Amino acid sequence: MLKELSAVILAGRDNRHLKSVKQTLPFGDEIVLTRTLKAYLDAGVAEVILVLSERQADLQNELGPLAGKVKVLTVADSEVGLGACLREGVRSVAGGSKGFMIGVADQPLLSAELITAMAEAFAKGGKKIALPVVQGGIGFPAIFDASMTKEFGRLKDAEESWDIVTAHASEVLDVHRYETAYVRSIDDMDDYFALLDLARLPRPDLTPPKDEPESSMAGAGSADRNPLG
Numbered sequence: 001m002l003k004e005l006s007a008v009i010l011a012g013r014d015n016r017h018l019k020s021v022k023q024t025l026p027f028g029d030e031i032v033l034t035r036t037l038k039a040y041l042d043a044g045v046a047e048v049i050l051v052l053s054e055r056q057a058d059l060q061n062e063l064g065p066l067a068g069k070v071k072v073l074t075v076a077d078s079e080v081g082l083g084a085c086l087r088e089g090v091r092s093v094a095g096g097s098k099g100f101m102i103g104v105a106d107q108p109l110l111s112a113e114l115i116t117a118m119a120e121a122f123a124k125g126g127k128k129i130a131l132p133v134v135q136g137g138i139g140f141p142a143i144f145d146a147s148m149t150k151e152f153g154r155l156k157d158a159e160e161s162w163d164i165v166t167a168h169a170s171e172v173l174d175v176h177r178y179e180t181a182y183v184r185s186i187d188d189m190d191d192y193f194a195l196l197d198l199a200r201l202p203r204p205d206l207t208p209p210k211d212e213p214e215s216s217m218a219g220a221g222s223a224d225r226n227p228l229g
Contacts, residue, residue: 001123002116004098007040007048007141008089010082011056011105020206022186024062027108028201032186033059034066035108040141041069042112043119046097049073050105051089059105081157090152100149101141102161109181109195110140118143118175118182127173129165132182139182 011023023033030038040048049071052059060072073092075085086102093100099122101115118141122130128145131138142161144152151164165172186192196203 001098001119002044003046004096005045005101005119005143006093006097006099007045007101007103008086008093009037009040009048009050009103009105010085010089011050011052011059021059022192023059023105025186025192025206026204027196028199030108031062032106032108032192033062034064036103036105036110037063037066037070039107039110039112039115040101040103041066043115044112045101045115047071047094049089049092051075051085053085081159083155083159084157086161087152087155090149093146093149097146099143099145101143103141104185106186107140107181107184109184109199111181114177114179114181115141117177121173121175125173125175128171129168130173130175131165133174133176134178134180134183137183140185 023031023036025032027035037048037050048069050059050063050073052072052074054074054076057074060067060074063070063072071092073089075088090100101118103110118130118132122143128148130143132140132142142165144164148164148168151167152161155161155163184191184195184198186195193203
């Protein structure tokens, strides 16, 4: 099933609670971004599409050895809403895909096994939409049947995938899981350090050298508080 699914990964919104770009924060011997993307690649999805806004374009330089394995799509207008990123990302999905996943780029605890479990539930569920639900919270990846492509193509800039989900409530499969990796992402430094602790990885020293000013760049945030928008 995974070979018939595409993955559209959103870098997310700006977040003023972080002093650096969260996708580039170190996570073991990798960074948050590449660790998240590798989970989808290792799961064997047909393609991984990373959607960036114009102001996030530099994240493409952080892909390292994944650069040739991930399709990067930059939405030209840096002021567009989440709906535009979703719309353009889904439009770029390969024509032969039977469906697509929507994910975010700051889930370093997500694994190929957890992605596979969602794909299997979607394949067996007989619904057009499958959402991972953990302790009442909705997480990622959310999976949509290819027939939903046109719905995403009509999204307005200010709209979100949650608008599509609520419009098709009868077609939603809630996949109840106990693994919190589905709902854990990074909204602030406490989230980041908590993820490191859960992964049993050391907390890096992020204090900038004295001769360098502390970065004022806000991290590219995700839809953590409303995971589908």
